[in-house]
Every structure is written in structure tokens, then in C-alpha cells.
Amino acid sequence: MLELENVSVIFNKGTSLEKVALENLSVKINDGDFITMLGSNGAGKSTLFNVITGALKVNHGKILMDGEDITATKEHVRARYIGRLFQNPEHGTAPHLTVEENLALSYSGKKYGKFSFAVHKQDRAFFQEKLKQLDMGLEDRLKTPIGLLSGGQRQAVALMMAVLNPPKILLLDEHTAALDPKSAQKILEITNELIRKEKMTALMITHNIQDALDNGNRLFILNEGRLIQDMDQEEKSRLKPADILNYYAV
């Protein structure tokens, strides 16, 4: 579904600060893949996401979505089929809007049109039902400004928002890293469930090796802008956390 062909990203090209963040990276992501991605700090993982979403322009190479070249497509246009979740829960939701308004933001525009009211009565029941799945009591707090919720709760809503209109591909950038262990586990469970239910393709960056091994059907390891490992389910299942550390030492 998503293909990257010889993608390179070079920051501050031609200056003494030149930094090759992605080097001639080619990869093909298949429909229904749930890929976990490891790599040391600065390996280029977030940069790879930025290239896929269009937040960053590539210096070389092409990006294809279902065979169509989207290298020049603007970020907000790609966002119709690419969903993204950040590490910082504050990045995924608008703090002064209420829970229901945030949900409506990613749901209602497409359904009712630009100049219709954003939150409809019948949607409230639908939102409540969705929030119930999170099991955080959020279904009773539709009218709470989201900035008043905890980080984990905000991240859960952000995740819900990302999948209300299921994107073709979901990008998760350390989306549980800022949460306490329990919330992190919970969000990860919900993530798995949503991906399965909506049959989404997903990429998940994490620094937690166990999470990377336990989730998904494919594993990427990035190092210094290059994809040094691309393992399928079988190779992945044979790995132990200790094996992975070797790849970090490079």
C-alpha cells in the first residue's frame, strides 16, 4: 500500500551542520501490516514519519500510496488517509475544546459538511459508546475541556480521534512513552484492538523492546538513517530482547 523509493532527507544541506537523517531508504508496507519500529535516539524514526505525512519534504526519492505518487501532496491532504499520534499527549488534542468537540473535529466535518453544527445529538450516543470502549469513565465527561484530563486520558481520546474516520495507515510515534506503566499498557491494548477491528495498517515507534516484539507482525530497526533490519512475523518471534541490543551497538 505504502512504498518509499530511495528516500533521502538531509538537514542543513551544504552547511557545516549538514545531517543526513534518512539515507536512500526504500521499503514497501503491505496492507494490514502492523509494524513496530526500533532504533536509537536520532536514528531517523520520527523523520521517517514526517516524510510519510508530508510534514517534511524529501531531498530525494518518491513516496507512493496505493501506487499513486504522493511525494508532492500537501500534509493536510495526506491527512485524509494518514492518521498520526504523537508522544506528547498535548499535541493530539485541542485543550480548550471539550471532549465531544475534539471528537467531532475528526468526525463531523466529513459526515455533515462544513457549515453544519459540529456536535449533533445522535453523535453524543455514538461518542459515548466509543469512549466506553476505553474504560476510563470518559463517556460521562463529554463536556469537559480536554485540557483538564490526564495525559493518558488525552492520549486515549487522541487515539480515538485518529480512528473515528479510519485512516488507511496509522502512525504512532512513541505514543505511550509519556504515560505511566499502567496507562501505557492500557493504551497499547486499545491500540491493538482498534487496529484489529478497523483492519488498519499501522507503524509504531517505540523504545520498549518488549513492546516492539509483542506487538505487530513486522519489525523495523533503523540506524543512522538506514533501515538495517526488516523482519517478518517468524523472524521476529524467534528474537529475544537481548538480540536486539546488538543492533543498537552499531
Next chain:
Amino acid sequence: MSIAIIERALELGLIFSVLSLGVYISFRVLNVPDLTVDGSFTTGAAVCAVCTLNGHPFLGLLLSFVAGGICGLITAFLQTKMRIHALLAGILTMTGLYSINLRIMSGAPNIALLNTESLFTMIPFTFGILLLISIVLGIVLFVFFKTNTGLMLRASGDNETMVKSSSINVDTMKFLGMALANGFVALSGGLLAQYQNFADVTGGTGMMVLGLAGIIIGEAVIRKRTIGFGLASCILGACLYRLLYTIALQFGIPATDMNLMSAVLVALTISIPYLKQLKEKENA
């Protein structure tokens, strides 16, 4: 203070409440301090005065809104397409508008509207009509902010990172928000010109801060921060500010000192949360 003085203060307050509504859109909703206001307020007054002089008072008000909208579009263009810092973009537009405003006024520094029909000569209930205008505009904005487009606009100011990674075009939202904000500002200028039978090329000076002062006073009284209460704060605050202003004048404070008072008021109010923090640290 006589009833007549209070009534006049409230009427002016209602006119400036439209200004505060405009500033609210840029300052609170979009989260940018927009200095276009000092120029676009005069643009509204100038356009409206010229039309009124030519016998079209209602068209004048409509066109002042449109003209203000165009001013906002220019600032938004500088911000988004030319990547100029929001504050500087506003200052540039404001500076350029000074020349444009003089051209609209055919080079004269002021226009007097003597013996011309205006909104206020045609409808005798000045206070009533101004109250109606202010409340209707407030409600229209409230409804708009509850629509999908309104929600996108609010989200753009609230969390740009999020909106950028969504399918909303942030630039489009900035164009829309700035146009709307300055449309309201200019309409306020147009109303003031008809009310005072007078438009002056320097009339916009300090209007950004004046609009802000209205918002801040309103927010001090109405503590709720939802969009509905926010808009209500603008209207109430602008009227209260004008009453305070009138009282200050009664106590002999010269009108020319009022800009200083507004500036100090806004500076203090905005820094109160920080000053409180400092104090808490000291105590700890």
C-alpha cells in the same frame, strides 16, 4: 453623572463591543496579537464615512465590514504565504493602511458627516439598535463557532501542531479568522463614524489595546472560559470599560491620558498570573 452621560457611555461601549468581538477572534481564538486592528478600524470608519456622505449609510456599514475583511486577508497572507512573524505582519499591514486610509478619504485627514442620513438618524432608538447589533453579532459568532468550520478555526488557534497533522488546512483557517476578526473591527469603526458624525485618519490608534481591555475586563467579571461566555465577556467588558472611562473623565482625568490607562490595565491584567506565581515562590 446624569442619565444622558451614562446612556452615551453605554452606547459607545456597545460600539466598542463589536471591536472587542473582533479582537477576541484574533487574540483569543486564533491566539495571535493582531496589530492590523489599529489600521483596519480606521479603514472601516473611512469607508463608512465616504459611503454615508454619498447617501448610503447601510451600504457603508456593510462595506466597512468587507474592507476590514480584506485588511485581515492581507495580514493572513503575510503570515502564511510570506512567513512573516504574526506581530510584524500586522504592523506592516497597519502601516500600509495609513496611506490607503488617506486615499479613501481623498487625502483629507478627517471627514465630517454633517446633515447626512445615518443609521442613527434613520432609526431613533440609538441605544436599542446598538444593543441589538451587538447581541445579534455575538449570537451569530457563537453559532458559527459551533459549526464544523468554527470548530476548526478554534482548534487551529488552540493546537496548531494537531491541526497541521489533520486534514484541516491551517492557512485557510488563518485567512478566515483574520478576515472575520478585522471585519468586526472595521464594522466597529464604521459604526463609530456614523455615531460621532466624524471619521479621523488617526482614529484607529490604540484600538487593539482598547479592544483587549474590553475582553479582559469582561473576563474578570465572567469567570467561565467557554466560547459562549467568552463572547459575552467581550460585550459586557466593553460596556464596563466605557463606563469606567466615563467615570474617570468625570473625576477630571484628561481624555488624552486614557490610552495610558488602558495600556497599564492590559499589561497588569495579563501579567497577574505570573506575578501570583512569583509571590507563591517567595512564600515557599
